[in-house]
Amino acid sequence: MKSIGIVRQVDELGRVVIPKELRDVLDVQIKDPLEIFIDTENETIILKKYQGNTCIFCGQFSDEMVYFKKYLVCHTCIGEIVPSSEVDAGDRSIITEHNEIIISEPVMDTKKRKKHKGNKSAELLNQLHEAFLVNPKASQVELAKELGISQGYVCILMKKLRESGLITNKKQM
Incomplete structure (x- = not known):
């Protein structure tokens, strides 16, 4: 959150003029x-x-909204985010599945995230070692494609x- 200090006079109708620079920072237009x-x-x-209770993407109000990273998203926008090959015209099961993923996504604290990242790195290191033992003359590009990393x-x-x-x-590579 930005913290900006200004001093403004209140006019006789109780209004305060917010400078254009501050409106730009807050992404506020006139009469918003x-x-x-x-x-x-x-x-x-x-x-x-x-x-309010409007979708962050389409700006429309809906009764069925889902919180995602402190913003509200409607079911239709979630359905549009999912690749169209996965969603049939009337199929809402995938949307429900994605809602459950969004809602039930666990929040890891920093220590757990670093530990999880360390485990992934060690896992990739072992996978790379195994791939290298199978094909010692493979280039780094080939190994990267095989492991799905850069x-x-x-x-x-x-x-x-x-x-x-x-x-x-x-020189084995």
Whole structure:
């Protein structure tokens, strides 16, 4: 959240003019509805663009909305996000499945995320080592395609394998 301090006079009708620069930062156009929060402790007024119960993508109101990363998304937009080959004309099962994924997605704290990333790296390192043992003359590009990762990441993992002593000769590739 941006914190910008300005001092403005209130006119006789109780209005405050918000400068254009601040409207651009807040992505607020003239006559857009705003939410106003007053913090009496810090003597500040907080302005936020009012979203209401409208979809973040289409802007329409729907009774069945799903929260996704603090925004509301309607079922029709979720259906449009899913590749069209997966959705039949009247099939809502995939949309429901995606809603469940969005709603039930676990939030990992930073320590767990780093540990999970470390496990994935070790797993890829083992997969690369096995692929290299099967085909020692394969190029990094071929190994990358086989593992579904980038060639640059294969290079980094190969360096780790050399440092650990699992691969000894650089010229084998």
